[in-house]
Amino acid sequence: xxxxxxxxxxxxxxxxxxxxxxxxEVARDFGEVTVVAPDKPQSGMGHAxxxxxxxxxxxxxxxxxxxxxxxxxGTPVDCVKLAVDKVFDKEPPDLVLSGINHGSNASINILxxxxxxxxxxxxxxxxxxxxxxxxxxxxxxxxxxxxxYVRKIIRRMIERPLPPRVFLNVNIPKxxxxxxxxxxxxxxxxxxxxxxxxxxxxxxxxxxxxxTGVFTNFxxxxxxxxxxLEHGYVSVVPVQFDLTAHHSLSLLAPWNEExxxxx
Amino acid sequence: xxxxxxxxxxxxxxxxxxxxxxxxEVARDFGEVTVVAPDKPQSGMGHAxxxxxxxxxxxxxxxxxxxxxxxxxGTPVDCVKLAVDKVFDKEPPDLVLSGINHGSNASINILxxxxxxxxxxxxxxxxxxxxxxxxxxxxxxxxxxxxxYVRKIIRRMIERPLPPRVFLNVNIPKxxxxxxxxxxxxxxxxxxxxxxxxxxxxxxxxxxxxxTGVFTNFxxxxxxxxxxLEHGYVSVVPVQFDLTAHHSLSLLAPWNEExxxxx
Numbered sequence: 001x002x003x004x005x006x007x008x009x010x011x012x013x014x015x016x017x018x019x020x021x022x023x024x025e026v027a028r029d030f031g032e033v034t035v036v037a038p039d040k041p042q043s044g045m046g047h048a049x050x051x052x053x054x055x056x057x058x059x060x061x062x063x064x065x066x067x068x069x070x071x072x073x074g075t076p077v078d079c080v081k082l083a084v085d086k087v088f089d090k091e092p093p094d095l096v097l098s099g100i101n102h103g104s105n106a107s108i109n110i111l112x113x114x115x116x117x118x119x120x121x122x123x124x125x126x127x128x129x130x131x132x133x134x135x136x137x138x139x140x141x142x143x144x145x146x147x148x149y150v151r152k153i154i155r156r157m158i159e160r161p162l163p164p165r166v167f168l169n170v171n172i173p174k175x176x177x178x179x180x181x182x183x184x185x186x187x188x189x190x191x192x193x194x195x196x197x198x199x200x201x202x203x204x205x206x207x208x209x210x211x212t213g214v215f216t217n218f219x220x221x222x223x224x225x226x227x228x229l230e231h232g233y234v235s236v237v238p239v240q241f242d243l244t245a246h247h248s249l250s251l252l253a254p255w256n257e258e259x260x261x262x263x
Numbered sequence: 264x265x266x267x268x269x270x271x272x273x274x275x276x277x278x279x280x281x282x283x284x285x286x287x288e289v290a291r292d293f294g295e296v297t298v299v300a301p302d303k304p305q306s307g308m309g310h311a312x313x314x315x316x317x318x319x320x321x322x323x324x325x326x327x328x329x330x331x332x333x334x335x336x337g338t339p340v341d342c343v344k345l346a347v348d349k350v351f352d353k354e355p356p357d358l359v360l361s362g363i364n365h366g367s368n369a370s371i372n373i374l375x376x377x378x379x380x381x382x383x384x385x386x387x388x389x390x391x392x393x394x395x396x397x398x399x400x401x402x403x404x405x406x407x408x409x410x411x412y413v414r415k416i417i418r419r420m421i422e423r424p425l426p427p428r429v430f431l432n433v434n435i436p437k438x439x440x441x442x443x444x445x446x447x448x449x450x451x452x453x454x455x456x457x458x459x460x461x462x463x464x465x466x467x468x469x470x471x472x473x474x475t476g477v478f479t480n481f482x483x484x485x486x487x488x489x490x491x492l493e494h495g496y497v498s499v500v501p502v503q504f505d506l507t508a509h510h511s512l513s514l515l516a517p518w519n520e521e522x523x524x525x526x
Contacts, residue, residue: 045311047375048309055460075311077309081458081460082458110506111310112340124374163508165508182519182520183519185516195347197318209318209319211313211318211344237506238514238515239507243500243506244501251426256445259444259445
């Protein structure tokens with residue numbers, strides 16, 4: 001065990017994203033930072049891993065002042081796996097921070113987000129972790145207020161570690177610090193994207209489709225991340241990766257059976 | 264509401280996979296089958312969606328006897344989204360079945376699996392769904408016993424629909440029907456892959472890495488999918504997509520705060 005806290009930072013917007021830089025600037029005050037981030041945008045990659053192709057990992061030390069940095073050709077989850085195995089040489093970091101994402105990862109977006117999947121992969125590895133997102137898709141987003149809250153939340157994670165197999169999905173409203181109302185610990189809202197693919201025809205007369213959609217919140221609860229964000233609060237959702245619908249186990253118990261050639 | 268049950272089938276091994284064909288053969292007895300499957304292998308794609316590129320969708324009617332089939336250039340989740348929006352014209356199918364996957368998707372594998380993410384996407388859309396996997400990675404796997412259990416489970420899903428936002432992760436051991444011991448309703452085992460990237464050097468002298476790993480089960484419970492499979496049972500895990508660690512909400516409640524310029 002080293003005395004200096006070792007922090008891995010990644011994201012899904014890629015190594016050049018301003019949000020990644022903002023996170024590095026905050027994390028540096030808490031320990032020794034190593035960045036292993038995708039070499040290109042990987043938004044929407046969810047928990048994808050690269051199986052059929054090899055991965056590349058290049059040192060790009062010059063990208064950040066006083067932080068070791070690598071760019072990886074894979075997904076955000078690949079970045080975490082490769083970092084733990086090769087960069088940290090199987091001695092996992094003390095903390096994995098992912099983001100700051102350009103755009104919301106609240107509610108159902110957690111499933112599609114490479115940023116949050118990286119944090120989840122860290123939690124699977126038994127490492128304290130969190131994913132941070134600012135509700136501003138712009139590359140020129142102002143991360144000032146976000147950095148204030150990210151700092152506060154990292155401090156709390158260090159003061160009192162999260163339970164095993166739990167990590168955080170933190171979303172921060174857009175706006176100046178004075179407009180933000182505080183922190184709300186929440187559950188994931190029940191919401192979804194209503195797909196609306198845009199159909200076009202290429203110069204060869206063949207159709208192609210662009211994924212678009214409208215985010216629709218079905219959840220009227222005031223204890224959700226979506227509610228918190230819409231009311232100016234930073235949302236903090238504790239997240240787990242046991243997907244079992246425990247409440248349905250007893251319902252399905254009659255399905256248990258020995259042998260079955262009677263079907 | 265049509266009188267004929269409309270069934271969408273997809274997978275992550277791609278449109279030509281024998282496991283997909285096996286699933287179509289079973290599902291045909293329960294309704295009108297439409298296949299929308301990836302045009303190439305998409306294993307390990309998790310819940311990835313395609314944002315930065317357009318999607319292609321081509322009719323490939325000749326692939327299956329008496330089933331309408333399309334191949335899609337995207338991920339398994341893209342297949343479900345595009346099928347619901349364009350193939351079913353926003354009138355969702357009654358049932359989405361994904362698989363039969365060549366290889367296990369038990370335990371933590373659910374997170375990496377495109378096959379299971381397709382079933383999850385269907386559940387998000389409010390459609391009854393299940394993902395099926397055979398514990399045999401071989402392209403020449405024998406699906407005879409698997410088909411027996413898939414049939415049984417589809418019948419049960421139809422007899423008594425699953426609760427809202429719940430779908431099934433079904434894994435089937437390899438072997439003849441006589442060797443299988445029955446069905447166990449289970450929770451997801453706590454397990455992970457211990458990464459071990461293989462480092463090689465390309466002809467230009469640059470390193471590259473292949474993802475490999477060893478599956479490690481930390482869970483000694485006899486109520487898990489991993490236990491069931493190791494003991495010859497078909498595992499059925501009810502799965503949800505609310506990832507909130509509800510047991511940690513009260514623990515984190517002290518983080519709630521109004522205003523925060525005091526940090």
